Amino acid sequence: MLKIENVSVYYDKAIAIDNVSIEVKYNEAVCVLGSNGAGKTTLLNAIFNVVPKLGRVVLNNIDITNTPTHKIAKMGVVYVTDKRTVFNDLNVYENLEIAAFDIIKSSGRKFFEKNLSAIFEHFGNLEEKQKLKAGYLSGGEQQMLSVAQGLIRAPKLFVMDEPTAGLSPKLMGYVFDIIAFMKKQKMTILIVEQNVNKTLMATDRAYIMEVGKIKDSGNSKDFLDSESIKKAYLGG
Amino acid sequence: MLGGVLGFVLIQHSIPVFISVIISTIIVSIIAILIHVTMLSKTKNANELSLIIMTIGISIFLRGVVAVVLDKDAHPLTPFFNFSSVSLFGITFSSQYIIVICAVIIFVGLFYFYMNKTLPGKIMQAVSMNPLASKIFGIDVNFQQLKAFAISGFVGSLAGIIIAPISFVQYDMGVMFGLKGFAACVVGGFGNNTGALVGGLIIGIAESLSSGYISSSYKDLIAFVIMIAVLFIKPSGLFSSEDVERV
Numbered sequence: 001m002l003k004i005e006n007v008s009v010y011y012d013k014a015i016a017i018d019n020v021s022i023e024v025k026y027n028e029a030v031c032v033l034g035s036n037g038a039g040k041t042t043l044l045n046a047i048f049n050v051v052p053k054l055g056r057v058v059l060n061n062i063d064i065t066n067t068p069t070h071k072i073a074k075m076g077v078v079y080v081t082d083k084r085t086v087f088n089d090l091n092v093y094e095n096l097e098i099a100a101f102d103i104i105k106s107s108g109r110k111f112f113e114k115n116l117s118a119i120f121e122h123f124g125n126l127e128e129k130q131k132l133k134a135g136y137l138s139g140g141e142q143q144m145l146s147v148a149q150g151l152i153r154a155p156k157l158f159v160m161d162e163p164t165a166g167l168s169p170k171l172m173g174y175v176f177d178i179i180a181f182m183k184k185q186k187m188t189i190l191i192v193e194q195n196v197n198k199t200l201m202a203t204d205r206a207y208i209m210e211v212g213k214i215k216d217s218g219n220s221k222d223f224l225d226s227e228s229i230k231k232a233y234l235g236g
Numbered sequence: 237m238l239g240g241v242l243g244f245v246l247i248q249h250s251i252p253v254f255i256s257v258i259i260s261t262i263i264v265s266i267i268a269i270l271i272h273v274t275m276l277s278k279t280k281n282a283n284e285l286s287l288i289i290m291t292i293g294i295s296i297f298l299r300g301v302v303a304v305v306l307d308k309d310a311h312p313l314t315p316f317f318n319f320s321s322v323s324l325f326g327i328t329f330s331s332q333y334i335i336v337i338c339a340v341i342i343f344v345g346l347f348y349f350y351m352n353k354t355l356p357g358k359i360m361q362a363v364s365m366n367p368l369a370s371k372i373f374g375i376d377v378n379f380q381q382l383k384a385f386a387i388s389g390f391v392g393s394l395a396g397i398i399i400a401p402i403s404f405v406q407y408d409m410g411v412m413f414g415l416k417g418f419a420a421c422v423v424g425g426f427g428n429n430t431g432a433l434v435g436g437l438i439i440g441i442a443e444s445l446s447s448g449y450i451s452s453s454y455k456d457l458i459a460f461v462i463m464i465a466v467l468f469i470k471p472s473g474l475f476s477s478e479d480v481e482r483v
Contacts, residue, residue: 048372050368050371068371068376069368069371069372070370070371070372070373070374070375070376070377071374073371073372073373073374074374078372079372081368081369081372083368084369085366085368085369085372085373086366086369087361087362087365087366087369088365088366089361089365089427090358090361090362090365094358097355097358098355098358098359098362098370098373098375099373100373101355101359101373101374101375102374104355149373153373
């Protein structure tokens with residue numbers, strides 16, 4: 001479904017990711033793990049053309065290397081960034097409305113409202129706070145809103161950058177429940193996370209990044225307690 | 237300024253006022269779009285400050301062009317109504333003020349409705365709040381910026397032409413309006429359209445009162461004294477809500 005071939009990103013002369021190639025197949029949940037500064041976020045930003053890159057990115061056999069971010073979004077892909085995707089001065093309902101604006105245009109508001117009801121089944125607290133400005137939500141609620149914004153687009157590929165960053169253990173567990181739900185819905189997932197064990201348990205395959213390079217890859221379960229994980233996070 | 241000057245030139249050529257207003261607003265909107273397409277959107281590593289400085293530079297350039305092509309003199313323009321003044325509750329004022337007040341009420345109402353009650357308006361707000369998230373949800377940020385420029389060109393031009401009979405038409409007629417508009421935004425709170433409107437009213441009334449009770453020589457001073465006072469007392473503006481950043 002998604003192929004990243006020999007992608008490199010430079011910030012001025014410093015190399016952030018170096019010749020990285022990864023693949024995500026249909027209905028697969030793939031994670032990219034690595035310590036801070038390994039280049040995980042840069043890799044996701046490169047896929048979505050948020051940063052300039054060298055190399056090639058292919059989505060569903062279509063070359064999207066130079067496709068603008070907003071056009072990639074219309075190809076059934078959602079990217080929940082680590083900086084949260086909420087619009088602070090709009091209320092929760094409007095945030096979801098904006099996230100699904102093209103769906104409203106193409107399928108109508110009734111379809112949107114139906115999707116919204118389904119989303120609120122999983123995010124009950126957001127339903128209660130529909131009229132509250134997103135800027136007044138707690139950090140955890142904003143994170144939930146970001147995920148809900150992604151889900152309401154009913155994407156085929158869901159890309160997430162550290163969705164549990166800064167969340168309490170309870171909310172963290174909730175995010176992984178949502179990921180399990182996405183897998184049940186046959187959604188393809190690419191996730192970058194710091195929460196190693198839970199992410200490995202929740203995904204099918206893993207790539208381990210270290211200082212801008214892919215150091216190892218394989219089945220997620222095989223990496224539980226593996227040496228390459230320890231090396232990626234602790235060095236050595 | 238451009239709207240006022242274009243409208244003035246068209247009216248001088250015996251084109252009806254209403255048609256002149258339409259033509260000048262269309263031309264200025266197109267110029268605004270061209271400025272965005274050819275200059276602002278092509279700026280590399282643009283940040284807000286560099287774009288603000290660039291637009292100030294463009295406005296100085298446009299004033300220079302008008303000063304050369306037209307002249308530097310102040311040209312009077314007769315009010316759009318057949319009667320030049322109106323008396324209401326013992327106050328006599330130019331009939332043009334009726335058009336100005338009606339235009340403000342209509343356009344503030346329309347913009348409030350568009351920006352807050354329609355999806356395209358909310359999309360424009362979203363782009364100004366979080367451009368990256370907007371792109372991620374499939375919004376063409378460049379098109380939205382273009383739309384914002386066209387709207388600002390339209391509003392600026394309309395304001396220029398309907399204020400022209402009150403202020404005279406001159407190559408630099410927009411400078412003081414721009415500065416006082418900025419002061420009104422600071423008083424009301426940046427990003428709050430209704431606040432800017434009320435800020436403008438506060439400044440306007442204070443200016444008129446100061447002209448009557450103190451001296452009209454200090455009229456222009458008042459706007460900036462109020463602005464500085466608001467910056468001391470409530471830097472975010474009188475009608476702003478406190479921004480909360482969650483971590």
